[in-house]
Amino acid sequence: MDKRFDDALRRALAPNDEVNQRLKQKILHCVEEQGTMAEKQKMKLSVAAMAAVFLLCVSSVTVYGAWKYMSSSDIAGRVQDRKLAEAFRSEHAQNINEAQCYGEYRVTLLGIISGELLSEYPHYHADGSIDADRTYAVVAIENTDGTPMPDTSEESYGELEFFASPLICGYNPAWVNIANMSGNFTDITEEGILYRLLECDSVEIFADHDLYLCVSDGMFYNTEAYLYDELTGKISRNEEYEGLNALFSLPMDPSGANPEAAAEYMAGLGTEPDILTEKLYVELEGTFEVEASEGNEKGAAAAEYALQFVGNPYVWGEDSLTEGTDSSGFTMSVYGYLGISLPHSASGQRESGTEVDALENAKPGDLVFYETPSHVAIYIGDDMVVHAMPKTGICISEVDFDTIAEIRRMEPE
Amino acid sequence: MTKQELEVCIDQYSKDIYSFCRNLTHNLQEADDLYQDTFLMALQLREKMEYGKNPKSYFLSIAIRIWKNKKRKFAWRKRIADTQLIVDERDTYTGESAEPSPEECIADKEKNKTIREAVDRLPEKLRIVVLLFYMEDLSTAQIAEVMKIPVGTVLSRLHQARKILKKELEEVIYG
Numbered sequence: 001m002d003k004r005f006d007d008a009l010r011r012a013l014a015p016n017d018e019v020n021q022r023l024k025q026k027i028l029h030c031v032e033e034q035g036t037m038a039e040k041q042k043m044k045l046s047v048a049a050m051a052a053v054f055l056l057c058v059s060s061v062t063v064y065g066a067w068k069y070m071s072s073s074d075i076a077g078r079v080q081d082r083k084l085a086e087a088f089r090s091e092h093a094q095n096i097n098e099a100q101c102y103g104e105y106r107v108t109l110l111g112i113i114s115g116e117l118l119s120e121y122p123h124y125h126a127d128g129s130i131d132a133d134r135t136y137a138v139v140a141i142e143n144t145d146g147t148p149m150p151d152t153s154e155e156s157y158g159e160l161e162f163f164a165s166p167l168i169c170g171y172n173p174a175w176v177n178i179a180n181m182s183g184n185f186t187d188i189t190e191e192g193i194l195y196r197l198l199e200c201d202s203v204e205i206f207a208d209h210d211l212y213l214c215v216s217d218g219m220f221y222n223t224e225a226y227l228y229d230e231l232t233g234k235i236s237r238n239e240e241y242e243g244l245n246a247l248f249s250l251p252m253d254p255s256g257a258n259p260e261a262a263a264e265y266m267a268g269l270g271t272e273p274d275i276l277t278e279k280l281y282v283e284l285e286g287t288f289e290v291e292a293s294e295g296n297e298k299g300a301a302a303a304e305y306a307l308q309f310v311g312n313p314y315v316w317g318e319d320s321l322t323e324g325t326d327s328s329g330f331t332m333s334v335y336g337y338l339g340i341s342l343p344h345s346a347s348g349q350r351e352s353g354t355e356v357d358a359l360e361n362a363k364p365g366d367l368v369f370y371e372t373p374s375h376v377a378i379y380i381g382d383d384m385v386v387h388a389m390p391k392t393g394i395c396i397s398e399v400d401f402d403t404i405a406e407i408r409r410m411e412p413e
Numbered sequence: 414m415t416k417q418e419l420e421v422c423i424d425q426y427s428k429d430i431y432s433f434c435r436n437l438t439h440n441l442q443e444a445d446d447l448y449q450d451t452f453l454m455a456l457q458l459r460e461k462m463e464y465g466k467n468p469k470s471y472f473l474s475i476a477i478r479i480w481k482n483k484k485r486k487f488a489w490r491k492r493i494a495d496t497q498l499i500v501d502e503r504d505t506y507t508g509e510s511a512e513p514s515p516e517e518c519i520a521d522k523e524k525n526k527t528i529r530e531a532v533d534r535l536p537e538k539l540r541i542v543v544l545l546f547y548m549e550d551l552s553t554a555q556i557a558e559v560m561k562i563p564v565g566t567v568l569s570r571l572h573q574a575r576k577i578l579k580k581e582l583e584e585v586i587y588g
Contacts, residue, residue, distance in 0.1 A: 005579060006547070008586045011521075012528035013548040015432030023445055024427060027452045031420055080457050121453060152482065186482060 071095070072111030072138040075195045079186050080120075084136060087118040094251060102237075103244035106144050107215045110195075112137040112250060114204040123182060123199070131182060133202040139164055139215055141194045148192025157189070161219040164196055166203045166250065167226075169210035170233030170316055171266070174372050175390055177214075177221045180269055203250075205265065208257035210234070211250040217243045230328070230345055230374045233317065266390065279401035280392060282384055290364045291381050298338055298411040299365020303380040306334045310386060313393045319344060321394075327376050330388040331367055334378060340410055346374035349408075356407040359383075359399065367410060371403040379407070414462040422468050423452055429549055430472050436544050437480055439533065451476040473549060474559040477541060524585055531581045539574040542567060 070078075072095065073088035087093060093113040100107050114135040123131040141162060142149060150156040164185065165178035178185075183200035203211055212235055216225040225245035227236050237247045290307070292300035315324030319333050328346040335342050342349050350369050356362055366379040377387030379399060388394045414422075430451060435444040454475050455462070462471055532543055545556045553571065557564040579586075 002579075005575070005582075005586055008524070008582075009528060009532075009543070009547040009578070010550075012525040013436075013532065013544065015429045015548050017428065017432040017435045017444075019427045019431045019448065020445075023449060024423070027423060027449055028420060030453060031416055031423070031456055080454070120457075121450075 069097075069108060069110060069140050069193065070190055070195065072113075072136075072197075075110075075138045075188060075197050076136075078188050078190075078195075079197060083120040084118055087113055087115065088136075088138075096248070096251075098248060100246040100248070101144055102246055103217065103242065104144055105244045105246075106142050107244070107246040108140040108142075109213055109215075109248045110138040110140055112213070114202045114256075119199070123184070131201065133204070134199050135166060135202045135204065136197065136199045137164075137166070137213060139196050139198070139213070141196065141215065142192065149189050149194040151189045152187050152194075157187075160194075161217060162194075162196065162215060162244070163218050163220060163222060164198050164213065164215045165221065166200065167212040167214055167235050167247075168203060168206045169212070169235060171209075172230070172372075172374065172390070173214070173226060173228055173235055174221055174223055176266075176269065179220060201265070204252070204256045205258040205262045207252035208254045208259065211252050213248045213250055215244065215246040215248075217245075228374070230326075230347075231317070269390070279398040280389070280395065282396045282398055284384075284396060288382070293363060296363045296365065296411065298340070299363050299409065301365070302334050302338055302410075303364035303378055303386070305337055306330070306378050306386045307380065307396075309394050310396060311393060312388075314388045314390050316390070325388050325394070326390075327388045328374065330394065331376050331378055335410055342410065346376045349376060350406060353408040353410040356409050359404065359407065362399075362407050363409070365409070365411065367408050368399060368404055369406045369408070371405050375402065414459040414468070416459070419452075419456065419459050419462075422455075422472070426469050426472060429469060430476065433473060433544055433549060434476060436529075436533075436548065437476070437541070447476060447480055450479050454479060467555065469549065470551060470555050470559050473545065473551070474561075477560065527585050528578075528582060531578055535574055535577065539570050539577070542570045543574045543578075546571060 071088070072093065073085045076082075076085035076088050088111055090113075092115060093111055095111045096109045097111075098109050112135065114133070116132045117130075118134060118136060123134060150160065163178075165173075165183065166181075167173040168176055177183075178198060178200045181200040181203075183198065185196050185198040188195045188197075214221075214226060214235075216222040218225070222243075222245070225238055225241045225243065226247065227238050228234075229236070235247070237245050284307075290300050290303045309321045309330075312322055313324040314326060316326050317329070318324045318326060319329030321330065321333050325333060328344055328349055331346075331349060332342045332344050342352055346369065349367060353367070356366055362368070362379045364379055364381045368377045368379050368385050369375070370377070375387070377385035377397070377399075379385050380396070383399045384396055385399050385401075386394065386396050389397075431444065431448050434447045434451070435441070438444045438447055451472055455472060458475075462468055532540060535543060541560065542556060545551045545559060546553070551559065553564055553567045556567045560567070
């Protein structure tokens with residue numbers, strides 16, 4: 001071989017990345033802690049431990065009895081999580097075994113469990129502390145025509161995209177889903193059936209809401225597959241959608257609900273670095289003034305009026321500028337003050353007024369609608385908007401913090 | 414492997430494994446996660462590992478498997494989180510252990526950066542082989558074992574990768 005070439009590559013690729021000390025310490029600490037734990041478990045579970053199959057060489061297994069699917073507990077065992085397997089066998093777990101067929105797939109929700117420290121592999125917060133309270137669920141996905149699903153090691157597995165997530169009635173699923181809730185999943189294919197073990201922050205605190213579990217095609221939350229009624233907060237399948245859009249109702253014990261913790265959780269959701277963060281929080285310069293132009297007095301007044309509520313909270317379904325409002329309640333109340341009455345729903349507002357053809361022609365007071373379903377903001381000029389956001393309350397953002405769907409002017413011509 | 418032996422391994426191979434994780438993931442946070450998950454998995458499996466039997470290969474094979482399994486779910490976070498690309502900040506180290514003269518240093522730094530960028534652009538299948546061979550110093554037989562593919566496939570991927578890299582880097586390396 002070409003020595004000069006090889007040497008150049010060896011030099012360039014020399015492993016010189018140092019692990020930071022905190023991470024190193026954390027791992028050594030885990031070895032200390034779990035090492036002793038594993039030792040004890042081994043005594044008790046030596047048979048199970050011997051039977052456990054290493055993830056790297058997962059091979060086919062015997063399906064127990066006549067039951068077609070592996071149990072949630074088996075799947076947890078499959079990913080080497082004995083603690084979670086145990087939890088799925090406990091009385092706290094809910095074995096559901098409900099199937100739905102849509103598109104070319106049959107989806108079966110096997111089981112779900114929520115609780116503290118259920119897994120051997122805890123999820124860590126960014127600061128290194130353990131995220132104790134988690135929800136775990138297992139779904140089985142198979143082809144309705146009986147063709148086996150690809151093994152996760154096959155290339156064709158990479159072409160399959162499924163999105164499975166708990167959803168919460170009253171919270172826009174485009175915002176509040178597994179991807180935002182510190183979620184994870186592991187896929188395993190056994191006997192032609194794809195099993196997905198998913199986990200995210202516990203949804204139990206929301207047990208006083210209707211809870212769902214969606215399984216659709218696509219890698220992210222699929223806005224075409226489901227409908228979100230922003231007035232009732234209900235989430236439903238889009239019957240016209242032709243692909244996979246299963247939606248299960250999760251039976252929850254309402255006594256597990258904790259509205260305070262839920263509100264706190266929602267307030268903290270998305271505090272991790274976010275592409276939008278920079279564009280989401282804009283501080284107005286002291287010299288900023290809403291520009292009023294002829295024929296746009298009402299719009300300018302709306303923008304001016306709206307700005308005084310920055311910092312007030314977001315509350316879904318409400319329309320109080322001081323006590324809490326959602327995005328469309330905010331625009332409704334602002335325009336209501338100026339004597340222009342708008343419906344509460346963003347989609348209804350999108351029917352009102354006249355369309356502005358381009359962002360360059362937007363004037364203060366225009367409503368900016370976004371691709372994120374039912375989000376609406378008020379343009380204030382200088383490429384900025386003021387709006388009520390679930391994470392941030394009423395705030396000022398750059399107009400393009402999200403993809404703009406449409407801009408409309410409410411002022412009568 | 415005992416707990417103490419695993420601790421020794423973590424110490425001994427941390428640079429190798431961590432560099433691999435960073436090059437595989439291209440993202441600081443993901444690299445940290447992968448590195449951590451790799452050793453946590455190793456912890457679960459340490460009874461199956463033998464201290465004397467090249468544990469580095471074993472760690473690398475775990476890392477690759479975890480990465481493949483997780484790659485798709487990272488896409489979520491990639492969409493919501495600001496990904497910190499490593500390529501840009503690699504300027505901070507030279508990739509050299511010896512200390513060359515300042516002029517050499519700058520030229521080499523540039524050269525190494527160009528090479529790393531070319532490697533980054535390789536399709537993942539080829540990239541993993543290149544990293545295992547040049548970064549981790551594994552033999553082709555060891556790579557075959559780590560990736561669970563035939564030695565012939567390793568050789569052909571290595572050959573393909575070299576061909577692409579030689580074409581791209583001709584001036585940088587031979588110029």
